[in-house]
Amino acid sequence: MADPAEKPDLKADGEGERERSTIEFPYMDLGDAIAVSAAIHKTCGSSVCQHDQLAAELGLSMNSSGFRTRLSTARTFGLIETDRAGGGVRLTQLGEMIVDDQRAREAKAKAFLAVPLYKAVYELYRGKVLPPAAAAIERQMADLGVAQKQTGRARQAFERSAQIGGYFEHGKDRLVAPAGLGDNAGGTENKKPNGGSGGGGGGPHLHLMVQGLLTKLPPPDTDWPVADQARWLQTAASIFGLIYKSDGKIKIEVEDEAH
DNA sequence: AGCGTATCGCTGTATCCGCG
DNA sequence: CGCGGATACAGCGATACGCT
Numbered sequence: 001m002a003d004p005a006e007k008p009d010l011k012a013d014g015e016g017e018r019e020r021s022t023i024e025f026p027y028m029d030l031g032d033a034i035a036v037s038a039a040i041h042k043t044c045g046s047s048v049c050q051h052d053q054l055a056a057e058l059g060l061s062m063n064s065s066g067f068r069t070r071l072s073t074a075r076t077f078g079l080i081e082t083d084r085a086g087g088g089v090r091l092t093q094l095g096e097m098i099v100d101d102q103r104a105r106e107a108k109a110k111a112f113l114a115v116p117l118y119k120a121v122y123e124l125y126r127g128k129v130l131p132p133a134a135a136a137i138e139r140q141m142a143d144l145g146v147a148q149k150q151t152g153r154a155r156q157a158f159e160r161s162a163q164i165g166g167y168f169e170h171g172k173d174r175l176v177a178p179a180g181l182g183d184n185a186g187g188t189e190n191k192k193p194n195g196g197s198g199g200g201g202g203g204p205h206l207h208l209m210v211q212g213l214l215t216k217l218p219p220p221d222t223d224w225p226v227a228d229q230a231r232w233l234q235t236a237a238s239i240f241g242l243i244y245k246s247d248g249k250i251k252i253e254v255e256d257e258a259h
Numbered sequence: 260a261g262c263g264t265a266t267c268g269c270t271g272t273a274t275c276c277g278c279g
Numbered sequence: 280c281g282c283g284g285a286t287a288c289a290g291c292g293a294t295a296c297g298c299t
Contacts, residue, residue, distance in 0.1 A: 072271060
């Protein structure tokens with residue numbers, strides 16, 4: 001791999017031409033993710049499904065962005081995992097659960113909370129009334145790390161997914177976990193095997209958003225470019241601003257060390 | 260033979276654009 | 280105006296290659 005120090009400087013202040021979100025979210029909704037899971041289940045059961053098989057089942061071209069976006073969406077919801085060795089994708093435990101009529105309802109609720117952004121929003125508005133203005137939710141999403149230009153898309157997918165996941169059963173103005181699932185709806189082993197951004201770590205006394213943040217920390221003695229550190233710190237600052245009462249804003253800056 | 264570096268390809272994501 | 284598809288971009292891992 002190339003020396004990280006020689007990579008072009010990433011904009012640590014988020015002012016780059018192409019802003020990247022610092023929190024994971026799907027571009028399509030839970031319904032699309034379920035459709036992918038159903039196609040895998042139908043075509044390959046619980047074994048590895050080749051991309052061409054799956055694309056054919058979905059009626060899409062294998063190289064189309066639609067196909068790739070759907071795969072990415074299903075992965076974000078924790079329903080599928082890529083199998084590099086097998087050169088395809090397979091259903092996760094949660095994915096198998098969601099295609100099972102008996103357990104689909106529970107699985108949908110868990111899949112919704114498997115998305116870091118959705119979980120963060122759920123934690124923020126649990127038991128409270130959602131802001132009536134779409135712009136307010138979008139601003140909240142931006143604060144959580146969604147790229148400014150993606151907040152609209154993220155909100156739309158969020159609302160449809162919440163509907164499908166059963167979180168709007170008490171009205172579209174408040175997020176409520178489907179009855180019988182309670183606070184466990186997030187599940188702990190429904191995510192990717194490697195943990196990834198699932199947010200399982202941390203003590204129970206820590207806010208879930210902080211736990212999720214901590215899982216993003218690389219292990220000691222590994223290379224961690226300062227630009228990435230700045231991004232992490234900026235995300236932390238945003239989260240602190242949301243969950244703690246504070247009297248100002250934190251500004252993270254990267255100082256050039258080359259001289 | 261072992262280690263470090265460079266390159267390539269794959270995957271995920273942001274943005275643009277056309278269609279209904 | 281919203282949605283879905285197409286394109287472009289960026290990061291990461293795998294692999295090839297050269298040096299010691």
